Amino acid sequence: MYWEPHLETMPRARLRELQRQRLQATLQRAAASAYYQRMFQEAGVAADRIEGLEDLRRLPFTTKQHLREGYPFEFLTIRKEDVVRLHSSSGTTGQATVVCHNAHDLAMWANLIARCMYMTGARPADVFQNMTGYGMFTGGLGFHYGAERLGMLTVPAGAGNSKRQIKFMQDFGTTILHAIPSYALHLLSVFEETGVDPKRDLRLKIAYLGAEPYSEHTRRRVEAGLGAKVFNSYGLSEMSGPGVAFECPEQNGMHIWEDAYLVEVLNPTTLEPVPDGEEGELVLTTLDREAMPLIRYRTRDLTAILPGACPCGRTHKRIARIKGRSDDMFIIKGVNVFPMQVETLLMSVPEVGRNYRILLENEGPMDTMTVQVEVQHEFFRGDIKGVKALQQRITAALKGELLFTPKVALVEPDSLPKSEGKAVRVVDRRRKE
Amino acid sequence: MIAYQLSVFAENRPGRLDHITGVLAQANINIRAIKISDLGEHGVVKMLVDDPGSAYRALKQAGLLVSQKEIVAVAVEDRPGGLHDVLQILTRQRVNVEDSYGFVLRDRAVLVIEVADVAETMVLLKAAGLHLLSKQEIYAL
Numbered sequence: 102m103y104w105e106p107h108l109e110t111m112p113r114a115r116l117r118e119l120q121r122q123r124l125q126a127t128l129q130r131a132a133a134s135a136y137y138q139r140m141f142q143e144a145g146v147a148a149d150r151i152e153g154l155e156d157l158r159r160l161p162f163t164t165k166q167h168l169r170e171g172y173p174f175e176f177l178t179i180r181k182e183d184v185v186r187l188h189s190s191s192g193t194t195g196q197a198t199v200v201c202h203n204a205h206d207l208a209m210w211a212n213l214i215a216r217c218m219y220m221t222g223a224r225p226a227d228v229f230q231n232m233t234g235y236g237m238f239t240g241g242l243g244f245h246y247g248a249e250r251l252g253m254l255t256v257p258a259g260a261g262n263s264k265r266q267i268k269f270m271q272d273f274g275t276t277i278l279h280a281i282p283s284y285a286l287h288l289l290s291v292f293e294e295t296g297v298d299p300k301r302d303l304r305l306k307i308a309y310l311g312a313e314p315y316s317e318h319t320r321r322r323v324e325a326g327l328g329a330k331v332f333n334s335y336g337l338s339e340m341s342g343p344g345v346a347f348e349c350p351e352q353n354g355m356h357i358w359e360d361a362y363l364v365e366v367l368n369p370t371t372l373e374p375v376p377d378g379e380e381g382e383l384v385l386t387t388l389d390r391e392a393m394p395l396i397r398y399r400t401r402d403l404t405a406i407l408p409g410a411c412p413c414g415r416t417h418k419r420i421a422r423i424k425g426r427s428d429d430m431f432i433i434k435g436v437n438v439f440p441m442q443v444e445t446l447l448m449s450v451p452e453v454g455r456n457y458r459i460l461l462e463n464e465g466p467m468d469t470m471t472v473q474v475e476v477q478h479e480f481f482r483g484d485i486k487g488v489k490a491l492q493q494r495i496t497a498a499l500k501g502e503l504l505f506t507p508k509v510a511l512v513e514p515d516s517l518p519k520s521e522g523k524a525v526r527v528v529d530r531r532r533k534e
Numbered sequence: 535m536i537a538y539q540l541s542v543f544a545e546n547r548p549g550r551l552d553h554i555t556g557v558l559a560q561a562n563i564n565i566r567a568i569k570i571s572d573l574g575e576h577g578v579v580k581m582l583v584d585d586p587g588s589a590y591r592a593l594k595q596a597g598l599l600v601s602q603k604e605i606v607a608v609a610v611e612d613r614p615g616g617l618h619d620v621l622q623i624l625t626r627q628r629v630n631v632e633d634s635y636g637f638v639l640r641d642r643a644v645l646v647i648e649v650a651d652v653a654e655t656m657v658l659l660k661a662a663g664l665h666l667l668s669k670q671e672i673y674a675l
Contacts, residue, residue, distance in 0.1 A: 476543065476599055483541025483601035484632070484648075485571045485578045492573075510575045512545055515597050 102413075104219035104251075108360050109415045116416060120363055121154055123388035128160075131394045133178040136171040157363070162372075162384065162397045168198035168339065176393045177201055184392055189237050190338050200338060203392040207246065210341045213358055214247025217347035220356075220415075221307055221332045223277055225252030230275040232284065233312070234260040239342025240312050244279045247344065253277070260284065263291040270303050277307040279334075282315035282323070286455035289326040290515070300328035309334050311343055314423050314441050318448035322455075333422060339398055340385055346420055354407040354419030361389045364418060365397070366406055369427050377406040382427055383420065401427045431527060433461060433470050434505045440526045443472060446498050452480040452491050456517045461529040468531055471508040472499060475517060536604045536652055537669045538586045542579045543599035546572060554579060554598065561592035566672070567646065569635040580635070582607075582646065584673045604652040607672050609665040610636065610643040620645055623662045629655050644672075 103109045111119070128148040131137040141148055144161045151160065174181060184201045202210070223229070229248040235241035235257065248255040258269055266288070269275065280288065285308065292299055299305055305327050310320070311334030324331045335355050336343035345362060346355035357364055363386040368375050375381040383400045403426065407419040425439035432438070440459060447453045454475030462469050474495060481487075488511060496509045518525065544550040551570070558565060558581075566582040583589045586602060593600040610616045617636065624631060624647075633648040644667060649655045656666055 478594075478599060481541075481543055481599040481601050483539075483578065483580075483603045485573055486632070488543065488576065488578065489573060508575075510545075511543070512576070513543060513550075513597070513599060516545065 102220075103415075104216040109216070109220075109417065111360070111416055113416055116359055117154065119360055120388060121152075123360075124154065124157065124363060124386065125149075125151070127386065127388055127390075127394045128396070130178045130391065131396055134176050134393070136167070136175040137396065140167075154363070157365075157386070157397070160396055162399050163395050164399050165198065165339075165401075169196040172196060173199045174201070176395070178394065179203055179392050188239050188242075188338055188342065198339070200341065201392045202341070202390075205391050206341070206393075209361065209389050210243065210344055211246035211250040213341075213344035213361055214243055215250040216358070217334070217344055218247060218251055218253075218277075218309070220347060220349050220413075221309075221330070222350065223248075223251055223253060223307065227253045227276045227306075228256065228273050229253040230256040230258050230266070230269060230273070230278045232258050232260060232266055232278055232280040232288075238312075239336070239338045240279070240281070243336070243342035243344060244309070263288055264295060267291065267295060267297055270299075270305070271297070274304050276304050277309070278305065278329075279309040279311075281312045282310045282319055283313060283456075285310055285323045285327075285331075286319065289323065290455060292326065299326065303328075305329040307332065311335060314425060314444075316441065316445040316448050317422070318445060322448065335402075335420070335423060337400055337402070339395060339400070340387065341390070345385070349411065349413040349415060351411060351413055354411070354421055356411070356415050356417045357420050359417045362386065363388055364406070364420075366404065366420075369403070375405075377408040380405045380421075380424065403427055429527070431461065431529065433468050436503055436505055438470075438503060442502055443499065444526070446502055447472070447474060447495070450491075450495060450498065452477055453495070454514055456515075457526070458517050459527045461527065461531050463531050469508060470505075471510050473510045473512050473517060475514050476511050478514060536656075537582075537607060537667070537672045538602040539605045539646065539648075540581045540583060540586055540589055540593070541601050541603055542581070542593060543576065544579050545576050546574065551579065553596075554593070557592050557596045557598070558583065558589055561588055563589045563592065566639065567635065567637045567644075571633070580633070582672060586673070603648065606647050606649060606652055606655050606659065607667040608645045608647070608659060609667060610645050612638060612641065612643040616643060617645060620659075620664065623659065623664070624655075627655075627658045627662075629658065 128151055132148040146159055183203050185204050187199045187201045190198045231244050233240040306329050308329045308331045310331055320331045332348040333355055334343050335346040346357035348355050365384040366375055366381040367384055369382040383402045383404050385398050386396050387394045403424045404420045425441045430437050430439050447457050454477045456475045458473045460471040492509050492511055500506045542554055564584040569580045571578045590602055608620055631647050636645045
């Protein structure tokens with residue numbers, strides 16, 4: 102049941118000692134990069150004077166902005182000739198960033214993902230269909246190499262072309278699949294259209310969903326639709342990609358691999374640590390990456406450490422489902438809103454379809470928020486009263502959560518842009534100052 | 535025996551109605567009557583067609599939200615007060631009309647009504663001496 106029993110169940114004291122050794126080695130390495138050399142100098146810290154984990158807090162943070170400034174190779178600790186792969190972020194919100202890997206880094210990363218998948222019950226006899234985009238998106242290649250490392254028959258299907266995906270599942274006897282949550286929801290409607298019942302016609306047992314935050318309701322909906330267990334996956338391209346934290350069979354929080362990442366959860370405003378169980382921003386330090394170690398990287402992801410030991414026997418801490426990113430939050434009518442809050446509510450209304458979108462607009466001097474919701478076929482009774490009642494019910498539910506009244510626009514099924522890549526859930530058309 | 539109307543959910547933006555009628559034209563469906571209820575950003579389009587079954591399948595196939603609903607169609611005398619006579623009967627029998635529309639086709643005036651209990655309303659209206667259009671009569675209008 103464990104991929105690496107000695108590491109996964111290592112007593113906390115020994116795990117901390119391993120972390121201390123690896124942190125020291127990581128800092129020494131980092132000091133060899135142009136960027137950290139400068140950063141350490143400016144902060145007045147000497148990498149070799151950082152001894153214990155408690156000294157970590159004397160080190161400066163690394164942010165996305167720093168990665169942009171160091172683009173493309175200033176964070177390298179090795180010669181460019183020894184880099185074997187890089188992944189670049191999309192750069193939709195500005196200058197792109199890159200993460201470089203040497204052979205050790207790629208092997209380490211693949212091993213972590215194999216560990217995650219093995220933990221959920223994946224075995225070499227399984228057939229793994231990887232339905233995410235390949236290329237620069239780390240989820241594609243990350244899971245691909247992890248699955249091969251585990252020894253599964255790996256089908257590099259890529260994203261999109263849902264009917265062909267379903268044919269692959271039938272022909273190859275797919276037992277495990279990986280997709281981003283919005284695509285998994287889309288796939289459920291394609292199953293309906295094509296008349297293939299996954300529970301009757303397929304052999305799926307596990308699905309991995311990650312890369313976008315999604316609610317527990319979405320998970321249960323996908324589980325019910327596929328007849329498979331859905332496991333939460335967490336990662337980010339700066340930390341190589343998926344494989345940072347993953348759910349075990351308990352499906353109660355994600356074990357974050359502390360032999361590879363040093364975990365801090367900080368109050369995003371004061372940057373002081375918060376106690377276990379309390380929500381804050383996840384800050385990570387790589388402990389086993391050579392080409393491009395990152396020190397105290399601010400992920401902007403909001404989560405909490407779940408207190409207590411996990412019944413599965415793994416000693417690595419668990420983080421709660423990501424609540425949102427401190428930077429995908431938007432402010433409207435003075436209220437901080439996370440798209441996740443809206444999704445959680447929508448998915449608890451059975452009449453609501455699989456797709457939704459939040460529009461932020463100006464109406465005169467006022468900001469308005471419109472939630473566009475697709476209505477499910479089976480709930481349309483043909484009367485205007487029922488439609489109106491549904492609209493009012495959704496509005497009331499959202500108002501209860503957000504404390505202001507958003508507009509709710511019911512839209513025709515499949516009329517919102519389909520998500521075969523990362524779904525765009527928030528469209529902000531407000532005037533910028 | 536009981537006739538059906540089709541109700542289609544449509545967003546209130548240019549081209550949506552055109553999309554619906556396009557699907558029906560493609561499927562060779564003849565529309566006898568149409569009514570649009572508007573609710574701001576979206577509405578419901580109600581239609582009487584000559585072949586509701588095929589029309590339902592075609593619209594569903596096209597990805598539209600569509601449902602079939604039983605209705606009562608009453609023949610109304612095409613003269614002043616004709617509609618009033620029918621409504622008075624409904625009021626007397628305490629039947630609540632949920633939605634209704636009328637049309638005149640050639641020499642016939644027809645009132646379409648949506649009620650909670652279609653079968654019972656039909657009995658009441660027949661007993662009052664009104665002519666109810668049969669399924670065949672409606673579809674063949």
